[in-house]
Amino acid sequence: MSAIGIDFGTTNSVVAAWTPSGPEAIDIDSPPADWADLGFGRVLPTVFGLGPHGETLFGWEAKTLAQGERLQAVKRLFQQEVSVTLNGQEFLVETVATMLFGHMKAKVLESGISADKAVVTVPANSRGLARYRTRLCAQMAKLQVLALINEPTAAAMAYSQRMPFDQRVMVVDWGGGTLDVTILEAQAGVFIEQASKGIQRLGGLDLDARVAQHIAASTPGVDTWNSLERHLFRLAVEKAKVRLSERDFTNVDLPRGGFFRLERAAFDASVHSLVERVRQPIEQTLADLRAAPADIDAVILVGGTCKVPLVREVIAELMGKEPAAGVDPMTAVAEGAAIATAILSGQMEDNDFFVATEHALGTFALDQTGEMRFSTIIPRNHKLPARATESYTPAMDEATSISLRVVEGDPDDEDYTVLQTIDVPLDPARERAQDKSFDVTYEYDLDGILNVDVEDRLSGRTLTSSRVGSGIAPLTPRERVRIAEDSEAALAEGRVAPRPAAAVADPTVAELLQRARTAVIPYVDEDKARPLRELADALERASDAERPDRVLDLELALLPYSYLF
CATH class of the missing domain: 3.30.420.40 (ATPase, nucleotide binding domain)
Structure with a gap:
């Protein structure tokens, strides 16, 4: 086997x-x-x-x-x-x-x-x-x-x-x-x-966070818990959630002694909107x-x-x-x-x-009214592997290139992610836009990897061919080798060889960023995570003069989630 x-x-x-x-x-x-x-x-x-x-x-x-x-x-x-x-x-x-x-x-x-x-x-x-x-x-x-x-x-x-x-x-x-x-x-x-x-x-992480918030609201001293106490509290909440699958109530151990009696009815009420x-x-x-x-x-x-x-x-x-x-x-x-x-x-x-496919794949193009809209090439719920072609024409006669945005999303919800932008060269010798028309072919395999080919319609010549890195630049061979070697060595020797965090030298700031990015942002809804992520990025980029204000901004934004870290 x-x-x-x-x-x-x-x-x-x-x-x-x-x-x-x-x-x-x-x-x-x-x-x-x-x-x-x-x-x-x-x-x-x-x-x-x-x-x-x-x-x-x-x-x-x-x-x-x-x-x-x-x-x-x-x-x-x-x-x-x-x-x-x-x-x-x-x-x-x-x-x-x-x-x-x-x-x-x-x-x-x-x-x-x-x-x-x-x-x-x-x-x-x-x-x-x-x-x-x-x-x-x-x-x-x-x-x-x-x-x-x-x-x-x-x-x-x-x-x-x-x-x-x-x-x-x-x-x-x-x-x-x-x-x-x-x-x-x-x-x-x-x-x-x-x-x-x-x-x-x-x-389940989001349910846990909602229940932890419910308990924290009636538990004095939560904001004084240290990181280990908060971690023990999160584990206790998760365990209580599992127990309530078979019981009407359970006790959630509090890190400094005592417990919180959690009834299934209260649990249900706290997570109802999520469910x-x-x-x-x-x-x-x-x-x-x-x-x-x-x-x-x-x-x-x-x-x-x-x-x-x-x-x-x-x-x-x-x-x-x-x-x-x-x-x-x-x-x-x-x-x-x-x-x-x-x-x-x-x-x-x-x-x-x-x-x-759970999401549609396409690009942004001008419609007949001049509005930029999503143009579907492979629709949602299409069987994989999939291959489809659509034809496009530059908007202006003078165009010598176009930027093709490879987009994944849901047209009904207008929820899109640009996976990659590809520069497509056009023949400058041709005067009319319709003579510069091109075919875009998306080929999507079982692993969710997308190949994009752009072909000139008049000559049949390939203008560009890309294996889309699914939203990120593919790692170089050297980077792949380094990650694999670091991982293998860590497993073999019980150690890690991390990359220094050179961007933030101040250990207090580094700890605050870590708290935001590993203890809070992954566990809250995206509409709440986005402003936290922006504040963390702003702090990381801040100059020495700006840093105290940016630290305060992030600390205040994290206060409602103190039960998570």
Whole structure:
């Protein structure tokens, strides 16, 4: 056996392998007894930490670290962050993620299973940037990535192993960081995504933060807790959330003694507005297919957040049916990824899977009224791999080049991300704009990697050809080697070789920036994270004269979230 399935989650990761009896999750970490009793026996927290002597720690050791610093929710940082800071030292996000993949691979090898190849799962609504970086980091950990597949597709494959008949299923995949809703058709062992919609920054972390805020509001002295006490409080809140899945009340231990009695009714009230947001992607996917809840044969719930009773109640009420049984929300995605490895390696010849785009791909172009609008080339919910071509003409006769913006987004919501801007040369000898027309071809593969070709319509000559780096400039070969070598050395020697944080020499300022970027920004809604990110960037760029004011601005902005750090 040489291939594994990896569910690289925001808060927790799971690895599974294909065996003669089917997919099986692999023990790759040892949780404390109180967490193991809550169903986390085969789960590795996606947490990276530095111990008191600078040693690298992963999983439960990092999550429960008493002395030192830790970084949680690494996958959330894939959306836009380039680096993170621990102990005043800066690390590329890719370096941290590569070490996490390497750690998982090493633990699988220790269990006696070969792990040279892998299928890695990603959220269905994951942007191209996050997909690109996920694949890159797994490769730098010396894993041959057979494919990136969407988490809901993997979950449906795991469910269909137990219910092997033709059906249309809806998967609600709600983990620590993201919410995805996907409708798939399972026919004769083939899994076909039909529609998908999600929310990128909404998960168990956000529920935890909301509950922590509720408790902190009636707990004196919260603003005087030190960083370790705040961390212990966050762990206690997370544990209470899990316990309330089976109890009507529980006690949340407070770091300086005593406890807060948390009843499920109060928990439900504090997170109700967040849970209600699950309705929008469910209703949208049904509308995309012009389907009704009765047209769905089974509703599959995966991800830790789907274990919350209120979540299950809201979904059951909306869909008119109880969630399907027989699926472990914590391990189903990894098990489905293991099934995908068996399909791709030929061990399951009668099965296959097809995925679809969750976002449209296109460019910005002038419409007939002269307004700049999104021009779709590959629509949302198109099956992958996909290839499509659209023709365009420069707006002016005098144009000698155009800037083609490669855009990913949702036209209905007017939510766009510019993945890359490509300069396209035009023939200056041609006088009329229509003689400078060109064809733009987008080719999108199963891994979410986009190739863009621009061809002159008159001559058929290729004007430019780009492999879009999914929102970032691809790392140079030297950078890839450095990250891989640093990660491998850290795993082998229990140390790290970080890049100095030269931008901020003042340790007090560096600590404040770290608090903002690793303890608060990943855990709050994007509309709240954006101004915090801008304040942190402004502080980092501030001159000596400006710095005191910028420090004060950021400190005041972080005060409402003091329970998080």
